Amino acid sequence: xxxxxxxxxxxxxxxxxxxxxxxxxxxxxxxxxxxxxxxxxxxxxxxxxxxxxxxxxxxxxxxxxxxxxxxxxxxxxxxxxxxxxxxxxxxxxxxxxxxxxxxxxxxxxxxxxxxxxxxxxxxxxxxxxxxxxxxxxxxxxxxxxxxxxxxxxxxxxxxxxxxxxxxxxxxxxxxxxxxxxxxxxxxxxxxxxxxxxxxxxxxxxxxxxxxxxxxxxxxxxxxxxxxxxxxxxxxxxxxxxxxxxxxxxxxxxxxxxxxxxxxxxxxxxxxxxxxxxxxxxxxxxxxxxxxxxxxxxxxxxxxxxxxxxxxxxxxxxxxxxxxxxxxxxxxxxxxxxxxxxxx
Amino acid sequence: xxxxxxxxxxxxxxxxxxxxxxxxxxxxxxxxxxxxxxxxxxxxxxxxxxxxxxxxxxxxxxxxxxxxxxxxxxxxxxxxxxxxxxxxxxxxxxxxxxxxxxxxxxxxxxxxxxxxxxxxxxxxxxxxxxxxxxxxxxxxxxxxxxxxxxxxxxxxxxxxxxxxxxxxxxxxxxxxxxxxxxxxxxxxxxxxxxxxxxxxxxxxxxxxxxxxxxxxxxxxxxxxxxxxxxxxxxxxxxxxxxxxxxxxxxxxxxxxxxxxxxxxxxxxxxxxxxxxxxxxxxxxxxxxxxxxxxxxxxxxxxxxxxxxxxxxxxxxxxxxxxxxxxxxxxxxxxxxxxxxxxxxxxxxxxxxxxxxxxxxxxxxxxxxxxxxxxxxxxxxxxxxxxxxxxxxxxxxxxxxxxxxxxxxxxxxxxxxxxxxxxx
Numbered sequence: 001x002x003x004x005x006x007x008x009x010x011x012x013x014x015x016x017x018x019x020x021x022x023x024x025x026x027x028x029x030x031x032x033x034x035x036x037x038x039x040x041x042x043x044x045x046x047x048x049x050x051x052x053x054x055x056x057x058x059x060x061x062x063x064x065x066x067x068x069x070x071x072x073x074x075x076x077x078x079x080x081x082x083x084x085x086x087x088x089x090x091x092x093x094x095x096x097x098x099x100x101x102x103x104x105x106x107x108x109x110x111x112x113x114x115x116x117x118x119x120x121x122x123x124x125x126x127x128x129x130x131x132x133x134x135x136x137x138x139x140x141x142x143x144x145x146x147x148x149x150x151x152x153x154x155x156x157x158x159x160x161x162x163x164x165x166x167x168x169x170x171x172x173x174x175x176x177x178x179x180x181x182x183x184x185x186x187x188x189x190x191x192x193x194x195x196x197x198x199x200x201x202x203x204x205x206x207x208x209x210x211x212x213x214x215x216x217x218x219x220x221x222x223x224x225x226x227x228x229x230x231x232x233x234x235x236x237x238x239x240x241x242x243x244x245x246x247x248x249x250x251x252x253x254x255x256x257x258x259x260x261x262x263x264x265x266x267x268x269x270x271x272x273x274x275x276x277x278x279x280x281x282x283x284x285x286x287x288x289x290x291x292x293x294x295x296x297x298x299x300x301x302x303x304x305x306x307x308x309x310x311x312x313x314x315x316x317x318x319x320x321x322x323x324x325x326x327x328x329x330x331x332x333x334x335x336x337x338x339x340x341x342x343x
Numbered sequence: 344x345x346x347x348x349x350x351x352x353x354x355x356x357x358x359x360x361x362x363x364x365x366x367x368x369x370x371x372x373x374x375x376x377x378x379x380x381x382x383x384x385x386x387x388x389x390x391x392x393x394x395x396x397x398x399x400x401x402x403x404x405x406x407x408x409x410x411x412x413x414x415x416x417x418x419x420x421x422x423x424x425x426x427x428x429x430x431x432x433x434x435x436x437x438x439x440x441x442x443x444x445x446x447x448x449x450x451x452x453x454x455x456x457x458x459x460x461x462x463x464x465x466x467x468x469x470x471x472x473x474x475x476x477x478x479x480x481x482x483x484x485x486x487x488x489x490x491x492x493x494x495x496x497x498x499x500x501x502x503x504x505x506x507x508x509x510x511x512x513x514x515x516x517x518x519x520x521x522x523x524x525x526x527x528x529x530x531x532x533x534x535x536x537x538x539x540x541x542x543x544x545x546x547x548x549x550x551x552x553x554x555x556x557x558x559x560x561x562x563x564x565x566x567x568x569x570x571x572x573x574x575x576x577x578x579x580x581x582x583x584x585x586x587x588x589x590x591x592x593x594x595x596x597x598x599x600x601x602x603x604x605x606x607x608x609x610x611x612x613x614x615x616x617x618x619x620x621x622x623x624x625x626x627x628x629x630x631x632x633x634x635x636x637x638x639x640x641x642x643x644x645x646x647x648x649x650x651x652x653x654x655x656x657x658x659x660x661x662x663x664x665x666x667x668x669x670x671x672x673x674x675x676x677x678x679x680x681x682x683x684x685x686x687x688x689x690x691x692x693x694x695x696x697x698x699x700x701x702x703x704x705x706x707x708x709x710x711x712x713x714x715x716x717x718x719x720x721x722x723x724x725x726x727x728x729x730x731x732x733x734x735x736x737x738x739x740x741x742x743x744x745x746x747x748x749x750x751x752x753x754x755x756x757x758x759x760x761x762x763x764x765x766x
Contacts, residue, residue, distance in 0.1 A: 030549070056549040057549070061576070062572070062575045062576060062579055064568075064571075064572040064575060064576070066538065066568050066569050066572045067538050067541075067569075067572030067573065067575060067576045069538075070535065070537070070538025070539050070541070070542065070569055070572060070573065071538050071539070071541050071542035071545060071573075071576050072542060073538075073539045073542060074479070074538065074539035074540055074541060074542025074543040074544075074545075074546070074556075075542040075543065075545065075546040076542075077527065077539065077542075077543055078477075078542070078543045078546035078547060078550075079546070080546045080549075080550075082542075094568065097532060097535060097569075098535060098538070098569070101530060101532045101535060102530060102532070102535050102539070105530075106528060107741055107742070107743070107744070108513060108741045108742055109510070109513055109514050109518070109520065109528055109530075110510065110520035110522075110528035111509055111510045111511050111513065111520070111741060112741055113520050113521075113522040113528065114520065114522065114527065114528050115744075146742055147742050147743065149743075169744075170744045171743045171744055215747065259747070260743075260747035260748065260749065261749070263748060263749070
């Protein structure tokens with residue numbers, strides 16, 4: 001891999017490149033979704049793919065998420081490897097039955113006769129003034145479902161490698177793309193100039209094929225005082241908060257895959273630091289942070305110096321004008337760290 | 344504030360809640376069911392555009408008349424061997440249903456669903472389709488498997504969730520999965536198979552394959568969003584798929600009016616989507632066969648999807664879990680104006696001089712014996728409730744291709760607990 005030529009890419013370009021690479025390698029990979037064809041997707045993630053691979057492999061669909069996923073399940077049963085896009089994660093709910101009762105259960109209920117090797121791509125998360133219908137983080141709904149994998153990248157490099165691994169996976173994968181960091185790592189301050197991926201090591205992306213295995217977390221910053229578990233856009237908010245604070249030696253772990261989870265990385269880190277902060281943008285109650293918190297206390301209880309803390313979105317619909325009060329930003333993360341580290 | 348409007352002169356609104364014509368105790372009179380004469384529906388060319396025969400969504404394609412003659416343009420003119428094969432498959436389906444229903448009543452399994460009175464819908468389709476066309480059935484199409492030659496003992500093993508069940512006891516009885524017979528894994532969730540069949544058909548078309556897909560759901564399930572999404576997708580991409588709506592009048596205790604039958608036919612659902620729609624006498628296997636064959640030819644020649652409403656009657660309960668005498672008149676099954684599919688084909692074969700009562704009785708006996716023999720074989724692999732037929736750890740297998748750590752851990756925990764409890 002090291003010999004591959006790398007190019008600076010933003011996350012959209014990296015995701016596009018992953019699909020391009022996989023479509024070239026495997027004639028069974030097809031891309032479908034609302035506006036993904038001629039237009040190339042509302043975020044441009046599929047730009048150029050229809051021109052390159054033709055309309056029978058990259059096509060627009062009717063606006064029916066049940067239909068998109070149901071049809072993808074049928075295509076998977078035929079032997080294709082569909083990569084359907086749900087335009088916003090907020091619109092995935094009509095497809096839940098096809099995802100939960102069908103895609104996720106098909107291998108089990110047919111004892112392997114039929115499988116659902118589908119990868120559902122969907123932009124998720126807020127911080128873009130999208131209001132309640134373009135900002136949600138519904139990953140906890142899917143991590144609760146047996147039979148699906150949930151993947152969330154935080155850099156262009158990871159996005160491409162994880163998406164390729166997801167497409168190659170023979171089980172259904174929900175691939176949530178943190179749209180706030182499509183164009184650059186977000187520092188958490190809405191009122192400061194946005195950064196691009198230029199200069200970020202995760203913005204250097206190999207042009208060809210490579211994969212990042214699912215279920216492997218990444219230690220973004222090693223440290224000794226506290227373990228911070230996060231994923232997606234929040235990774236960058238956390239990194240920046242720690243840099244700004246300057247006096248917290250935090251170990252920041254980017255989970256990358258929620259199911260299957262890299263429990264070894266979590267356990268090793270928390271046992272070392274004795275403290276754990278969980279940060280996610282999704283609503284708090286029954287969120288994935290609750291699962292992480294339970295796992296940490298089950299496995300690291302006698303190493304903990306303080307109760308596990310969570311910084312999450314509030315249990316409200318995602319607000320529009322009050323977005324930055326809702327968003328778990330540097331202030332809330334700093335407050336939680338102070339509480340965790342006070343003794 | 345706006346002044347309150349005076350509404351005293353306006354008629355009060357009223358809410359219409361559908362009600363079936365007959366409830367328990369009621370005298371049944373089906374004379375209002377419109378039954379067009381056999382042979383009266385025209386048969387368009389398979390290349391005709393879907394909007395040129397809308398009337399076929401409102402009539403009934405019928406071939407067998409009351410005297411047992413095959414008449415009209417839809418008569419498929421099948422040879423006697425094929426007709427006898429149809430008869431045998433329907434009779435086998437009924438014998439299988441009888442035996443398995445009784446097995447459930449004897450406590451040998453948890454659940455069963457009969458297809459009594461609807462055998463023609465599945466058997467006619469299975470004979471009209473190619474053996475490798477892909478079926479996405481609902482839970483009452485056992486006739487397809489039985490016609491395609493699925494071993495009875497394999498089906499029974501599944502029903503018993505025993506050691507011979509290749510689905511490892513994971514699925515409710517009758518939720519078969521038989522890829523080798525082109526039979527998709529059955530879901531308990533309604534109409535989910537509809538868009539899946541479209542996806543399979545689209546994939547087949549995209550790959551330049553020649554196989555088509557067919558799917559079935561009940562009239563009640565046409566209310567599901569999946570149904571409408573599937574029809575939209577199918578018309579948009581002209582998917583080579585056949586949609587079958589088995590209108591057996593009842594969705595558990597809800598009559599077809601709760602799916603919209605008071606206002607239109609289910610075949611007419613096709614028209615708004617620009618899909619070919621046919622309404623067929625579902626108790627006339629020659630009509631079912633002819634319609635399926637016509638729709639298959641359309642699909643195979645890239646003419647796109649067809650929706651066929653099979654107008655039939657659910658003679659028995661929805662499943663072993665409901666008692667139909669609690670919600671409908673006991674007189675309905677025997678009064679159904681379209682008769683019994685097996686009797687009608689038998690009458691036809693006898694009229695042709697190709698069958699007789701003695702052969703029929705002998706066949707019924709032989710089929711009952713065949714089913715009984717298979718049952719004995721299946722029960723050697725165990726019945727539900729008599730011990731645990733699958734190893735505990737199989738519960739954790741097949742959730743994913745490779746078992747992740749959390750399932751391994753949960754599996755080990757369960758095994759340790761079982762061991763500690765002396766199980």
